[in-house]
Amino acid sequence: MQFVFKLKFFFLSILLILIYFLKGDILLINLLIHKLIIIFIVGVSLSLSGLILQNILKNPLVEPYILGISSASALGFVISIILNFNIFLTNALMLSFIFMCYVLIISNYGNSLKFILIGISINLICSSLINLLMAISKQDIFKTIFILWGNLDRILTKNEVLFLYICLIIVVFSLIWIYFNRKKLLLLSLSDEESLSLGLELKKYKRVFITISFILVSISVYFAGIIGFVGLIVPHISKILNKDNYSFVIFDCVNISLILLILAQLLLKFLNFSLPIGIITSLIGAPFFVLLLIRYLR
Numbered sequence: 001m002q003f004v005f006k007l008k009f010f011f012l013s014i015l016l017i018l019i020y021f022l023k024g025d026i027l028l029i030n031l032l033i034h035k036l037i038i039i040f041i042v043g044v045s046l047s048l049s050g051l052i053l054q055n056i057l058k059n060p061l062v063e064p065y066i067l068g069i070s071s072a073s074a075l076g077f078v079i080s081i082i083l084n085f086n087i088f089l090t091n092a093l094m095l096s097f098i099f100m101c102y103v104l105i106i107s108n109y110g111n112s113l114k115f116i117l118i119g120i121s122i123n124l125i126c127s128s129l130i131n132l133l134m135a136i137s138k139q140d141i142f143k144t145i146f147i148l149w150g151n152l153d154r155i156l157t158k159n160e161v162l163f164l165y166i167c168l169i170i171v172v173f174s175l176i177w178i179y180f181n182r183k184k185l186l187l188l189s190l191s192d193e194e195s196l197s198l199g200l201e202l203k204k205y206k207r208v209f210i211t212i213s214f215i216l217v218s219i220s221v222y223f224a225g226i227i228g229f230v231g232l233i234v235p236h237i238s239k240i241l242n243k244d245n246y247s248f249v250i251f252d253c254v255n256i257s258l259i260l261l262i263l264a265q266l267l268l269k270f271l272n273f274s275l276p277i278g279i280i281t282s283l284i285g286a287p288f289f290v291l292l293l294i295r296y297l298r
Contacts, residue, residue, distance in 0.1 A: 031155065037164060038152055039265070041171050042224045043234075043257030045216035048178055050231025051238070051253055052213045055189040056206055057115060061289070063231035064217045068122030070228075072101040073221035074148065075126040082137045097126075098218045102211070150227035150278025152265060167219045174212050175254070182246035185209065227278045229285020230257060236288075260284075 050063045064070050076094035085093065101122055130148065156164060178185065187200045188209065195202050220227070238252035264280040 034156055034161065034164060035152060037168055038154070038223045039258065039261050041164075041167055042152065042220045042227060043230065043261050044171050044175055044254055045220040046227065046230040047234040047238075047253040047257040048175065048250070049213040049216050049220075051235040051249070052178075052185065052209045053231075054235055055185055056209060058189060058191075059116065060236065061232070062116065063229065064213065065123070065226060065228040065231065068119045068124075068126060069098070069101060069214055069217045070221050070226045071123045071126035071130070072097045073218045074226055075130055077222065078130050078133055082133060094218055094222060098214055102214050148226060148278075149276035150225040150281070151276045152224050152261065154223060164223070167223070171216065171219065174216060175250075178209075178212070179247075179250050181205075182250055186244060186246050225276070225278065227281050229281050229289065230260065233281075233285050233288050234260065 046064060049069075053062045053064065054060055073094050076097035080089060080093050104118055104122065184200060184205050187195045187198055188202075188205065190198075192202060234253055234257045235249075237256055238249045241252055242248040260281070261277065264277050264284075267280065268275055268277065
């Protein structure tokens with residue numbers, strides 16, 4: 001019965017994809033394919049990163065944006081735009097900022113509260129630096145806004161199309177690896193004592209999962225900017241539907257994230273609004289976050 005329900009979810013996402021294609025011009029099919037790949041990359045990256053971080057930190061209010069991973073990636077991208085870097089230098093700069101963020105966080109992953117506070121500090125510092133750069137440099141202001149608000153309507157250059165397919169392979173392999181290590185991910189949601197008693201190599205898998213989360217988020221930011229709350233909402237809905245059955249939790253993370261992003265895009269098209277998708281996800285996610293916070297504090 002549950003499997004049939006998952007298939008319905010899957011077919012719903014396929015139906016939305018078909019509607020999305022039919023809404024576009026057939027002459028622009030290549031652009032639509034690239035956009036669909038970006039939606040897949042962003043949805044999978046943010047939802048799985050959120051799932052990983054919530055399990056490791058054992059905190060239901062955590063998502064990549066709150067921990068500052070997205071802001072660190074965005075800062076590297078904004079600097080590269082201002083300095084007019086090519087795709088390789090842009091990725092190198094983004095990865096260097098991600099690595100600094102990673103070193104700060106990975107050195108404190110044993111303490112959940114410290115981990116979150118460092119992440120929030122990184123987020124505030126990076127966001128402030130981005131705003132400062134926007135005020136100082138008046139060139140490419142639209143691209144910077146695209147990074148801050150999130151946007152799936154990016155037109156890619158030839159080099160970026162190649163990079164898109166490379167990133168797609170990375171995301172698919174990460175998804176497969178997470179799926180085959182889903183039991184270890186579930187064990188990470190338990191207390192450290194329980195995880196160790198069940199034979200989990202705690203430090204090793206925490207580092208591996210956090211590293212994957214960082215890579216996925218940096219890829220997402222490169223192609224779509226900062227899209228908040230997807231990494232918060234989707235894992236929660238998936239866990240509510242499936243409890244501890246992580247085969248279906250991961251499956252639903254992919255499906256629900258695709259449905260959410262495509263519905264948001266279709267809504268913008270239907271209303272003929274040229275708003276960034278990050279605004280829509282934030283409008284949906286902010287009340288959800290408040291409800292979670294109230295429930296968590298009780």
